[in-house]
Amino acid sequence: MAVLSLIVLAGLWLLTTVSANKTPRPPWPEPIDVVELLLPPVISRNETGACTAAVNPRGTGCIGQVFNEFQSGDFTPDGDHVVVNVEFIGASSAPDPASIYSGEQVILVKTDGTNFSNGDPWKCISCGISASNAQSLDPQKDYPHVFRSGTKVLWGHNILVCGNILVSSDKCKPENTYIYPLYWPISADGSGPGGVPRELRLHPDDEHIGWSSFTSAGGQHAYFGRLQFNPSPSSGDTLAPRYDLVDVSLLMEPNGLAPIMANGNELELHDQAITVGELRGFSGSGDEITYIGSPREANNIDVFAVHLITGAVRRLTSHPEYTDPLGWSYDNGWFVAMDTRGTDRQMWMSGMRMIPPVIDLITVTAASSTRNNGLRRFFQPILIDCYGDRGDYFGQQINAGGNGSNGAINDPNWNGRADPAFSYDGTKIVYWQALVTSPSCGGANPLKCPESTAEGGRRYRAMLAHLKRRKPTKPAPVFKVPKNIPWAIPFPPGASVPPQYILPTGNYTLKGKSSGIAHATLIANPSTGDFKTISVSYKNYSDDNGDHIISGFESVTSTKIPGENPWMNHLDWSSDLKQTGVVNATKITSPGGFQMSIDAMVNIFSANGTLTTTIDGAVYRQPANGT
Template sequence: MGARIRLAVATLSLLGPCIFAAPSSFTRLDILPPPPDTEPIEIIELPLPPVAPTQDQGACTLELNPHRTGCIAVDPSLQGGTFLPDGNHVIATVNFTGDPAAPDPASVYMGMQMIAVRTNGTTFPNGDPWKCITCGVPEENKTGSEELTEYPQAFKDGRRAMAGSNIVDCGDAELTSPQCTPDKVHIYPIWWEAGSIRELRIHPDNVHLGFSSFTQQNGALGQYAYFGRIVFNPSPEVGEPLSPRYEVVNVTRLFNPNAPQPVEVKGKQLVTNPDATAVGELRGFSGTGKEITYVGAPVESSNIDAFAADLTTGKVRRLTQHPEYVDPLDISPDDQWAVILDTRGTDRQMWLSGMRGIPPVTDLITTSITSATRNNGQRRFFVPWLIDYHGDRGSYFGQQINAAGDGTPGAINDPNWNARADPRWSPDGTQIMYFYRTPLAPQSVVKVPEFIPWGVPVNAGDPLPVRPAPAPGIYTLNGKVSGSARVELIGDGTTIDTVAVRYIKFSDDGVNTLHGSESVTITRLSLSSSRADWYSDLWSTGETRSSKRTGRGGFHLEIDSLVNIFKANGTMVTTIDGHVYKPPANGT
């Protein structure tokens, strides 16, 4: 994967070694518009601070950076962010190597810092095409703040940006202006009285945000998504830190245990609800702010997709349907396009999720394992794609943004230079991490309710609900068009450890019919690590002929979802119209 790093704009993208990524599933294709024409795409690399060969004292020499504005590490921990409101700058966080022995101001270029990079080929007054915004901020201006990790996001005033659980604030000066000097910059923590927060996303109205919080339930990691308002408190009297901070108030948990769930029990029958509002990992908001985007519960077995839910009505829109794994995404300012980071085109997940039309039954216990196979440790397999509002349909699975190039090392489509979250659109819709089109007029933001009607208002100390799940037992799952499945759920009464399913002429779409059996047993080794013992003998007939089969001894997978390196033995083979897909050797 190499030691080089790359920032690029497609007329924007963040690339580097491991830096860099619909309608209801039953919507009729004949009522959707045809796929859009292919868009022209131009990719331009953006400059970064010079890279020091080591982190040793003196490694950032005058030859490397005659301006003495610092060097970044070979492993820069680069996190690409959003455009600033003018569309001529993008922000990012990056790890400076520093040189403690160097005279000021070089010694302030140390650790994780937020920078702004010009996208129009011009430079700042000192001659650099980039500016470090947080280097040299006095300690008293960042009391209570945390390291500037995660992907920075700019506010529309151009004077503030969020990085991790902090807000970088330059008062009345724009972040990129000469007036924004280190002594004027404050780094304020973001505080929520109910606990820690992560994966924060600014709503387009710039006064609300979405965020996630992790929890432990039934011996495994879980998470909930939330929506709230941010307010500045210059003199807090409760909680830590008791220093000026931004606070999250009027919080709604975007999960209601009393609402319809993706899989439910009704009598002795299992029922799947593809339109259930089941917010999983929060990904952000649509361009107008009308919808929240997230990775949701699978609609098809082992197929991890992105969804959008209307913040007022809760109506769900399935953004992707391709069987490969999708995660980071951003929707254009006018809501008509999305840029996604997806493993489609790499065949990374096809051995597991390529067979279509399997109900999400084994996913009651396998989702964390199947999603973790998307990476190989720090190596991502994401590729950036452009899709229109109506999403995947028929043979249309979007347009690969970085398709140009000859595939050689260092080319824009070098398969070893995979994408890393998060892709972003420019305010006028002419640039993204990879794409340009006719400029948009400024888009109005949809007014959203203060408390989300389909969620649950949250106060400090409220107990977390347990996500409802079917109890152990034997159930019937009827196909929406024909056939049925016998589903046996085995567990200790509080958790399910084994799911065994037998399909009998089962069809949800009336086009393909599913036959055969599948069973999975999960052994939880720790909060984040599990072992799956998988036995599958499935095949389908109809428009597509496919199968998913394990060897006689089954397929056995052990993986830690926080590390994404798995150990596997046995065989699992998925065949789709003659194309054969097999799992990578131990995650490579």
């Protein structure tokens, strides 16, 4: 399956005369060159003055070998620069001018092979800003994104502003640059601490923004709001000039469809249910919100898109591996997804296709956690056209052109991370990778830690992909955001998340769209109200005209320990499924079943017994414990 998934690759458009209501044939592969971007010089010691003139003669700072918060972000509008989050170490003490190159900072990196006027292929845009120009700076500094104006940068829970000057310009200097914190008022009177947004993504209109936020019960919701500058706030715990998140909507449809609902004693699957679990960003024009949603197939975590006005839902990815971060081209024609496809990381649990996602009412968090081993992500960048996965088309691995050796562009020990980004003209893509590092290797972990071939032994790198045959395109017109999203829930300060549909426990049938039937039993945990056990038996079940016919039995029991971390999952799994049709497959647990424990915030795999999927003779086994 892993080989099959990469046979048909993405590339140049084949279609020129396909009507608007038809999905075109998949594109052919295209030539892509990948190079590593230059970053500041590397030192191995974080001591005052360790960044000497011998290491950096221009006195513009040094970075360390390991920095877990390193991230590259968007291109500037000219396509010649990428915004990057770094940590400077070993700076001299003040009043040495080089003392400003210290701590976590945001820089621009050249992508055209030239240097800035300082002689470096990079420049720091947050270094040296006075305390008066950066009051109440929020310590959360991640996911850097450049506004389309080119004059602002979203930097975690902060916005860096250089007036009307492009941040890439020499005229953008510390004395005319300001950094303002973000504040999300959630109390009715606007007082006290604000809400805690995570992984914020800019809408293309430069005015709106989307984000996710964890709940105390081990879940999260997604939100959409507007940025409003507040020069002199009078409430809240951040009283310095700030950007407020206002006109907020909870991205949830009131009384809307749930993915699985009961109709008497029958279960119904609803593909148009809006389930924005974790917000991933926006389409190139901004007409759609992209997100991780409820699975359409058992244990298969995918990215979806929902239209801001109509609420129409599209499934963008369907490969049985795991997809998460992604970035759209500005012309709306393509997206890059960071995906485990080709690695077989998830195939042992999700490789059997077209199983309805009934057990996912228990297993979804665990299924979305096994794609990592701690900080190791197993992601590689996949180029996919705007119509998404379909048939045997699962995109083109952007960095497949290497030889797989240590340090090569496709070295499997270098894992892709969030977020990839296109240049405005669509001819370049930037993404970044981290080299697997202890404790995700070495010590108790059976995986040996590789040596870094990057400059100075650095264990992170920013990569630039040139789409060699592409001609520049223009960004699509930016979608005008309505005052209110028709299908979402207004979420002013003081609002609370309304109750959502809960599938009642009991015994149900689920009829296959093409043939067969499934019988499901849902049992509740009386102490938590969650599902404790879900069991499903299938007889000649098919939803796709008999291409995949499922028979057999699967059952999962969840054990919740009172007072335990809500992100901890303990599953006892029993499976004996067979599939015929276009493939012959099985999904089978060992005698005594398969018991798995995993913390969704840590992602260290631990199991007893086995769960194994076999597809046309190809056997996919679970990862080793600790990996």
